[in-house]
Amino acid sequence: RMPNEKLRNDLSNIDIWDEDRIEAVLDTFLEDLRSGRLEEAGWPVMLPAYSVSKMVINLYTRIMARRYPEMRINCVRPGFVKTDINWNLGVLTPEQGARGPVMLALLPDDGPTGCYFDQTEMVNVW
Numbered sequence: 001r002m003p004n005e006k007l008r009n010d011l012s013n014i015d016i017w018d019e020d021r022i023e024a025v026l027d028t029f030l031e032d033l034r035s036g037r038l039e040e041a042g043w044p045v046m047l048p049a050y051s052v053s054k055m056v057i058n059l060y061t062r063i064m065a066r067r068y069p070e071m072r073i074n075c076v077r078p079g080f081v082k083t084d085i086n087w088n089l090g091v092l093t094p095e096q097g098a099r100g101p102v103m104l105a106l107l108p109d110d111g112p113t114g115c116y117f118d119q120t121e122m123v124n125v126w
Helices: 005-011 019-034 048-067 099-105
Strands: 075-077 116-118 121-123
Touching: 005 048, 019 048, 048 075, 075 099, 099 116
Parallel strands: 075 116
Antiparallel strands: 116 121
């Protein structure tokens, strides 16, 4: 969902990211948002704040997984869960949406870390 090709390429290299670089990207995003330059600067124009916040959560997860290799730190997308936040339009029950987060909370000490899961399936997004 990130139209900016350079940023997309940079996202695949976790070694270049830290909190300061994330802050700099967020500052640039906010500046472009305020000035109405989202499309021109290569940011998503559909739900831009939501999309960028998810990008940052994924980056920060990978940074923390690298920093604390003894822990299992992962991202999970629970799916479109029927909750008050989406006016109960979701297609999954809260119990179904909880499967991925619970699975990740119960990972063994040698389980995956720094990964992204779509519900209970590991997905290679970077």
